Amino acid sequence: MTISLIMLVVFAVFIGAxxxxxxxxxxAIVSMPLLALLPISLQTSVSLIGMAGLTVALLTVFSGWRHIEKPILIRLAITTVFGIPxxxxxxxxxxxxxxxxxxxxxxxxxxxxxxxxxNLIRVIDRPLLNDRRWVLPFGFASGVLxxxxxxNGVPVVVYGTLRKWNPDRFRSTLQAHFLISGVLVVAGHALxxxxxxxAFIYYAYSLPAILGAAVLGVFINKRIPGEKFERYLFLIIIILGILLLLPRGSN
Structure with missing residues (x-):
């Protein structure tokens, strides 16, 4: 474990946070591919991002508590438990x-x-998956992933899009789910x-970066249109996916 490797790990965690x-x-969609390019084990990457994600959720969930769709959140939490094993x-x-x-x-x-x-949402003029039982497979998939x-957030992102949640409900319900599922996932990683x-060493080094990212992220979110940044984010995700498919030496 070198200083340069620690700095690269902290940078990957910071960008994701x-x-x-x-x-x-x-x-995780941003940090995991970056960590996969570094000479650290997959188990270390998974447990590190699990702890980092739980930390971010703790820092952000309470501000939007009143917008959470609580019945859906409960169903997500229950089915997530079954997906974790x-x-x-x-x-x-x-x-x-x-x-x-x-x-x-x-x-x-x-x-x-x-x-x-x-473009797809413009075609859909009403929420899909109106039956609340649809949340069950999405919650299970959240536990598995x-x-x-x-x-764990990807299935909920898809579900919220199909339900056409408004921005406040979308963000708040997602963060609350991250908090609950994050506790479950981190416990699953331990067991x-x-x-x-x-992983604990990298987490200790990354904690100041996580805290700084949480503050900076809220600052940017309030002052710069998120739609423009979101487009760049998904372009980066595609590029990182391509990088992961390129042949490289074993870690």
Whole structure:
């Protein structure tokens, strides 16, 4: 563990935390691919981003509590619990190169979807998935993706888009879900043996950056149109996905 490696890890965590603070999600989607390019283990990356994500959620959830769609949040939390063990099994049984490649393909697909999302929404004039039971598979998927890749927010982002949540409800419900699922995912990482001493060291070094990113993200969100930054974010996600598919040496 060198000073230069620590600085690169802190930078990756900072960029992800900044994205979360600005847009309400996107931390793991940005940080995990960056960490995958560094010579640290997948288990260390997963547990580090799990702890960092929980920290950001703690810093941001309370300001929007009144906008949270609480019945949906409860259903998400319950089904997330059942998805976490499945994600841990997937992480342990699947070779790292398969996970990295799947992650790259997912990022390209997800980034492309988000870029055309606004055009799709213009076509849809009413909320989809009106039956609240639809939240169950999205919650389960959140648990699987959260424990395996720290992508616990992605299914909820898709669900909220299809439900056409307004911005306050979208951001607040997402952050509350991150807080609850973050506790569950981090506990799953501990029980699943993913915690490493390196992860705690990197987290300690990253904590000031996480706090700074939370403050800076709120500042930027209030003063610069988020739509423009969101477009850049998803373009970066696609580029990172492509990078993950390129051949490189083993860590």
């Amino acid at each position: 900044l994205m979360r603070a600005m847009f309400g999600f996107g931390e 499945a994600g841990l099994v997937l992480l342990h049984l699947t070779p790292a190169i398969v996970i990295t490649s799947a992650l790259g393909i997912f990022l390209i697909a997800y980034g492309g979807y988000c870029l055309i999302k606004k 959260g424990s395996a890749y720290n992508f 699943g043996g993913l915690w490493t001493s390196d």
